Amino acid sequence: MYQNQRIKDKINILGVSFDxxxxxxxxxNIKQFISSNTDDNLFIVTANPEIVDYATEHELYRNLINQAxxxxxxxxxIVKASKRLKQPLKRRVPGIELLEECLKIAHVSHQRVYLLGSKNEIVESAEKKLQSQYPNIHFAHHHGYIHLEDETVIKRITSFNPDYIFVGMGFPKQEQWIQKHKDKFKHTVMMGVGGSFEVFSGSKKRAPQIFRKLNIEWVYRVLIDWKRIGRMISIPKFMLKVAIQKYKMKSK
Structure with missing residues (x-):
């Protein structure tokens, strides 16, 4: 684990420890890591209500992300829940936007970025479009339909010697892959990025600005993909668990 010199301000939401x-x-923080001489890696988790709800019911996964x-x-x-629990987080840090910030850093520094995840045609298309947008970055990719133990992919990535590995397999697999293999790399930023490759490839669109401003991006995702309705049950489950936690706090 990378030992950042800063003292971290942590907020616990249903057992998940947020920065x-x-x-x-x-x-x-990422720039500071890049400029350091450490051989450790930087493991970043971007957790939404779906992930936290899953983590409350899967202890191994909860422990895994808390080690990031x-x-x-x-x-x-997540931010609204923190306020309800009287432990307000400063603000939201959208994963896809943090990924874009990393790409800006990599572009300026002429770094190497590996994209792992999604279908081959999607991640390949994402790489081509990102390459045209960030010509100073050296990209490589592999699809995400692999076993966690697949050593062939590990050999490909280590030979590429990336500065960043972005894993778009969806949770919990992307975080499990990073946790299992992160020690095989040196001085690498590693982050699960969910469906970001679909957005970059153009196969899916990010929610329009109005949905983002109203903080209801999830509504847009359901409207364009009804198959997500089953997954969205995690949002009311998360809200209910927060309400129960708040009640327990009041009862003490």
Whole structure:
């Protein structure tokens, strides 16, 4: 684990320990890591209500993400929950936007970025579009339909010697993959990025600005993909668990 010299401000939401930080602070943290001489890696988790709800019911996964170097609130629901629990987080740190900030850093520094995840045609398309946007970055990719133990992919990535590995397999697999293999790399920023490759490839669109401003991106995702309705049950479950936690706090 990377030993950041800063004293961290942590906020516990249903057993998941969030870093009370902002996008600007995270960008500075990443730059500080890049300029350091450590051989350790930087493991970042961007957790939304779905992830926290899953973590409350899966102890191994909860322990795994709590061992990450940073856990940031990717979702307005997390920030609202922190306020209800009288432990307010500063603000949301959207995972796709943090990924874009990393790419800006990599572009300026002429670094190497590995994209792991999604279908081959999607991650390949994402790489091509990102390459045109960030021509100074050296990209490589592999699809995400692999076993956690697949050593062939590990050999490919280690031979590429990336500065960043972005894993778009969806939770919990992407975090499990990072935790299992992170010690095989040196001085690498590693982050699960969910469906970001679909957005970058153009196969899916990010929610329009109005949905983002109203903090209801999840509504847009359901409207364009009805198959997500089953997954969205985790949002009311998360809200109910927060309400129960708040009641327990009042009862003490």
């Amino acid at each position: 009370n930080t902002t996008m600007l602070e995270m960008v500075e 170097d940073y856990v940031v609130p990717d979702g307005t629901g």
